[in-house]
Amino acid sequence: AQSVTQPDIHITVSEGASLELRCNYSYGATPYLFWYVQSPGQGLQLLLKYFSGDTLVQGIKGFEAEFKRSQSSFNLRKPSVHWSDAAEYFCAVGPGTYKYIFGTGTRLKVLA
């Protein structure tokens, strides 16, 4: 069955530290992969997406993600976290024609 796993429910980092959020997927072919961010009280906003080409994808707000087919992973990274990055992050897969599958989310806390 198609699925998305975000193994970390909560992550806490200090401001200025690097960040990596993990995402693993289960799907038979190369999926379309997305990272969304949800700030408190807001809807989801796209950070970046991958569907072909260079496996290192750049997004908004200084985020990047790397697609690793051999590990079925699409981890999100940021070299230096800002306090405003505190939010919930969702990995998603677009495996078919219309249905998207979301992970359960990782809530990021940033310490000043």
Added chain:
Amino acid sequence: DVKVTQSSRYLVKRTGEKVFLECVQDMDHENMFWYRQDPGLGLRLIYFSYDVKMKEKGDIPEGYSVSREKKERFSLILESASTNQTSMYLCASTPRRLARDTQYFGPGTRLTVL
């Protein structure tokens, strides 16, 4: 910019009431979605629509129905609200029926059923 709006940010209803949640998008998108978001469960698809008057069940359609009479508007209906439908409801839209399309989300409606 694509804009997806939802009729209410917060809603409080009583058990057994009929509840309407409205969603409007202003970019002529083909597809619209209703999700439910609960802590630890992520987003779960309730229903989606790929055209006017067309709808498909998602993963958790029980207790819900939808209506899409106009392309820009997609309504979620709780026929008889129950306390286990207390949740955050998110509407989204995409331009086409392609898996690579970005979903554009509304701000959400936090529904409390007493």
